[in-house]
Amino acid sequence: MIGGDDVYKVIVAMVPLYVALMLGYGSVKWWKVFTAEQCDAINRLVCYFTLPLFTVEFTAHVDPFQMNYPFIAADVISKVIIVVVLAFWAKCTSKGSYCWSITSFSLCTLTNSLVVGVPLIKAMYGPTAVDLVVQSSVFQAIIWLTILLFILEFRRSSAGLITPSSSSSNSGNRVVVDDQSKDLEESSNEISVEESSRPKFWTLMRAVWLKLAMNPNAYACIIGLVWAFVANRWHLEMPSIVEGSILIMSRAGTGTAMFSMGIFMALQEKLIACGTSLTVIGMVLKFIAGPAAMAIGCIAVGLHGDAALPQSITSFIFAKEYGLHADVLSTAVIFGMLVSLPVLIAYYAILEYVN
Template sequence: MVPLYFALSLGYGSIKWWNILTPANHGAINRTVSRIALPLFAFKFTLNTDPYKWNYRVIAGDIIAKVLILGSLAAWTKYSSNGRYAWAITSYSLTSLTNALVMEVPLLNAMYGNWAGDLVVQLAIFQAVAWLTLLLFVLELKKALEEMIEDSFSILSLMKVVGRKLARNPNSYASLIGITWALVVNRYT
């Protein structure tokens, strides 16, 4: 864990204290991570799993927890005077989407053994396939709603815009192709 926090500290220092990275560098780094590193990372972990041996009770518990979070954030957004959809999306991603593969797998493997790390990998793969795709959809929907002109607004045109943007996002492809491949390969073993 120390190397990860050391790298994070160097990254923070290079932006805030030493002014090594410019805002143009931030954008390039973010695009590289979101378009290349994350899809390959998700694809690699998804390929090496056997979905037929997953612990479905743990995944069901994860689904219930995330649905409760979504429900409470939706109620907060609808009934609170301070509730905003942008904050609900941000709060959802902060409370329910974790960096499990980076931090939790090595930590839980050391504490409890391989079975705990395997559970975290299963949850992270399910997160990449289901929850991150849902988050990308909501973010693209929010962005498309902000860009559309009020008089030419229709659900069909909105879904076309969102669908095109999701089709260009490699994160969706990586997790879906990876889980499909894992299902096919492990079907007859």
């Protein structure tokens, strides 16, 4: 059972994150240290330098030969369920939206496993369960965040290849698509694009792959995993000069991501940037829909239950960089970490009672 000391350990892990968040918020809202352009530069620093090196650092230290593959299979099944449901919603319902499906996938499936998950799971189930959390984080970085990055880059490239001149001949408007501030779907409602003006598939894919090749997030986890295989197969240690070079930036990954989120909050008119209704929907997706899908996945492979963790900070950084519902993701991160402790304790008590 979770005791006071265990709760304190979780609080110790979470408070520094909010210190970084408040420093970012205050630097813009109260002290006027950064301009809006400088804030964008800070987010790009986090997206292209600190987070990729953070990913390399924790991925390189896993043991791929000791992974719990039934647990990974359950995780895959749960995410496939979410993808199928969201795809059906976007395609077959009047209120369906592919852009909101991307955001909903992030809310349901991408978790802040390392920062909050490790101390919580260790308190609930012991050191053995911590290995599962780390494995889940590695698999999330390798597969799901990479897929998310591909989809976001595909969306941005699609908008970029639809030129205002080609669309204006069909609609009569001089409409400019700004993919950093508007959803692609909303933009497409304003312009009419015929088949002669839509970007060819292979032209679009070439643009996407070129962009991904220049984005270190696309291959950071692959580099880390390759080293993990080599190191564990032949019992090698990473040269200290290489490890030191990675650590000097990776240690700042989580802190700078929270700082960037605080800056983003300060630039919004309201503290809860996305509004009350979207906040409630986000929390339902995170703490009900996500765990329900994971429970189904666990049952399918013969494992016992799981709990919900707060929103992945990386998903917010990607949303901010690619201009897709960053307000919703930032709110999910903040409220997710605030309510994660009582929610997880409630899940733990329920699972203990059921078992």
